[in-house]
Amino acid sequence: MTDSDMVFVIDDDESVRDAVTNLLEAVNLRAQAFASTEEFFRRGRPETSCCLVLDLQLPGTTGLQFQQSLRRAQIEVPIVFITAYGDIPTAMRAVKAGAIEFLTKPFQKEDLLSAVYRGLEKDRAYLQNCAENATMQSRFADLTNREIEVMNLVTEGLSNKEIAWKLDLSEPTVKIHRSRVMQKMQAGSLPELVRMADRLRQTSRQ
C-alpha cells in the first residue's frame, strides 16, 4: 500500500457509508464517503490510485448507469459494487462492464478488502500504463514525418530494401532514418518497437 491509495465510498445509506469508511480507515486505507454519485463526479478521480465502493441501488441513477456514464466520460476507475439484493443478471452485467467485484450486503471484511485491494492494484497498473503511453506518445511526437513513415513500414515487417523502394529513397538513407527512430523511441530491439507501435495504434484508436 502506498499513501496515495484512496477509496471512495458512495452509498446513500448513512449506516453503510459510515461503517464501510470506518472499516477501510481501520485497515489504514484512506477513505472518503459520498452520499451520491453527483458528489463524486464533481470531485473527479485523483491522479493517484483509487477505487470506488459503489452501492448498486442509488436514488436517481443506479450504480450500473453510473458505471456507464463514467465510461462515456472516459473516466477509468475500478468499481466494487455492493448491493442489498444481488441478482445474478445484474452482477453479470456489472462484472462484464468491468466491475472488480459484486458483493451482497452484509458482506465479510475479507471479501470487501480483497476486492478493494484488487481494485487499487488494477488502478495502479492502469495509471502506470497511462504514464508509459504518455511517455511513448511524447517520444513519438518528436519523430519527423519521414521517420513516422519509416517506422510504420518497419513495424509492418518490411525490409530496408523494400522500404527504400516504396519511399523512393536510397537504402543507406532508410537505415539512418531507422536508427533515428530506434533512438528517439528508445527501443532496444525491433520486437520492442513493434510492441510500441501496436500500443500507439491502440491508444490513438481509443
Add this chain to the structure above:
Amino acid sequence: MPNSTSAMPRRSLWLRLRPLLALYGAALLFVGVSFLLTFLLQRFFPYPFLFFFFGAVMASAWFGGTGPGLLSVVLSTVLVDYFFVPPFNSFSVSPSAEAYFGAFVACAVVASWVSSSKKQTEQALVQARNDLELRVSERTAALMQTQGELAHLSRMLSMAELTASVVHEIGQPLTGVVTNAQACLEWLSSGAPNVEKARRSADGIVRDSTRAVMVLERIRSLFRKSPPEKEWLNINDIIAEMMVLVRDEARRRNVQIHILLEQSLPPVRVDRVQIQQVILNLVVNAMDAVNESVAEDKRIFLMSRKNRHDELVIRVEDCGVGLPAELREKMFEPFFTTKPHGIGVGLSITRSIVEAHKGQITAGPRPQGGTIVEFTLPFHAEDTDD
C-alpha cells in the same frame, strides 16, 4: 346421592306444573273479577251486561293459551247462566234468552280462540325475531372474523410485494452492524489500539442495530393478527413509518414518491396497523399504476391535510394511465382487480377500514393524467367511538 335422584322427578314435576297452575289460577281470577264487576254493574243495565266476561276470556286465552281460555269460557258460561240469564239464580234458560245466551257462548268461544291463536302468532313472531337476531349477531361475528383474516391476508400480500424492499431495509443496517463490528476489532487489534475509534464503531453498531430492530418491529406489527386498537396518533408519523417500508421498493421500480405533509395536524384516534395498511395499499397500487404506464412520468404524490369539516384528508396521486370511469366506480368492490395475479381484496378492505374509522374513500381522475385516491379521517373523539 340416591336421595337426590329420587327427589329430582317430583321436584321437576312440581316445577313444570307450577306455571301451568298459575295460568289456570289467572283464568279463575279474571273470571272472578269480571263476575264481581258485572254483579255490581248489572243493576244499571236493563239487559245482561256480559262484556266483562269476554274480556276475562280473552285475557285468560292471551296469557294462558287454549286451556285456561276454555276454562274461563266454561266458568263464564256457568256463571252467566246462573246469575245473569233469566230466570236468575237458576241453571235453566228461559226461551226468550236462549238466543242471547247461545250468542254469548259462541262469542266467548270465538274470543278465546282468536285471543289464544293471536297470542301464539305473536309468540312465534317474537321467537322468530330472537332467532333472527341471534343468527345475525353470529353471522356478524363470523364476518368480522373473516374480514379480520382477509385484512391480515391482504396485508401479507401487500408485504409480499415489498419483500425486496424489506430485505433492503434490514440489510442496510445489518451491513452497518457487521462492518462496524469488524472495524471495531481492527481498531482494537492493531499495535496501538485506538480506543476512541473503537468506541465510535460500537456507537455505530448500537445505532444500526436499533434501526434494524425498528424495521422488524414495524413489519411484525403489520403481520400480527391483533384486534383493532385505537390510539391517538399523528397521521404524518404513520405515513413516515410506512415510507420506510416502501421507499426502497419505489427506488427499485424507479418511482419517485413526493411526500407533502401539512404540519401540525391534529391527532386522530385510529388503529395504527390498519391505517398503515390503507396507506400501503394505496401507495403500492399507485406504484403499480405508474409502472404499467408507458409514460416517462413515474411520480406519486402522497399528501396529508385538514379540510373544513374537521377531517384529515390523505391523498395518493399517481401519474399513471388512469382508470376509465366505469372501472373507477367498481374499484372498491370486492374481487375487483386489474392485476394479472391480484385477488381484488386490497381496496375493498381498504374501504372497510376507512369506513370503520368513520371516514370515506373516493377515487377520481387526475386532470394531468392518472388517478387520485383520497380518504378522510374525522378527528373528533365522539365520531370515532369503538
